[in-house]
Amino acid sequence: MLPAVTWVHRGLSYPAAGLWRRMNSSRAEGKGILANRVAVVTGSTYGIGLAIARRLAQDGAHVVVSSRKQQNVDRAVAALQGEGLSVTGTVCHVGKAEDRERLVATALEHCGGMDFLVCNAAVNPLVLNSEGGSTLGASEQVWDKILDVNLKSPALLLSQMLPHIEKRKGAVILVSSIAAYMPILGLGVYNVSKTALLGLTRTLAMELAPKGIRVNCLVPGLIKTSFSQVLHKDEAFCNQLKKSQQLQRIGQPEDCAGIVSFLCSPDANYITGENIVVAGFSPRL
Secondary structure, eight states, rough: OOOOOOOOOOOOSSSSSHHHHHHHHHHHOOOOOOTTTTEESSSSSHHHHHHHHHHHHHHHHHEEEOOOOOOHHHHHHHHHHHHOOOOEEEEOOOOOHHHHHHHHHHHHHHHSOOSEEEOOOOOOOHHHHOOTTTTOOOOOOHHHHIIIIIIIIIHHHHHHHHHHHHTTEEEEEEEGGGGSOOOOOOOOHHHHHHHHHHHHHHHHHHGGGGOOEEEEEEEEEOOOOOHHHHHHHHHHHHHHHTTTOOOOSOOTTHHHHHHHOOOOOOGOOOOOOOOOEEEESOSSO
């Protein structure tokens, strides 16, 4: 089991007085709202995934981070442990069965079980943009690569972790994209994969509710990360996007982290099957 550590928290202001009092009380006791829980976060060595891992650990969870590259895992673990947070990590390419098995084994070995799974790993669509981003022009290889990582891997990884999460009546958070509601021209197959995650969320929520497991989906808008840098550095694209935004700015990774911690917490015990947009505006009625 991971040792107890002194948790580091940010001075945030919460609108709900009851929640603020509970969080303050927990912090004063050196604990957090997720104390003694275990969270596994894929694609969590930079950007949104790293911000989520940090916030879950700040709120008391033991966190297992993962990424495709060992040096990225080492850097993230060192940084978070340097902040006094309880974190371990392992290499995991979520599209590879042996890597998914290693991730499960790491969580069990270091933490003795798991409560939460956050599926953030995804294929960067611009890496596979050799066909110009056309949906119908995409090769079978591109279809397979994007759907394997963005859609199939969360379901396959969850199936391996399910017996352990069920024991603890835990929660699952999938990470989609605003492209699921507002397809981005040039990101054809990526748009499709992220839309499919919304359906996967609703389906898994129904199937796993009898087991006491909640499943929700984070839908980030344009967030300033290396993953989306080609988009947020495109001045014309950003200006067009801002026309539909109520909050006139590009999001930061930390904007996505608090809602994930909330969805893992007891305060969200009656929330499942939701696709929650964090984009500075709502793309829905």
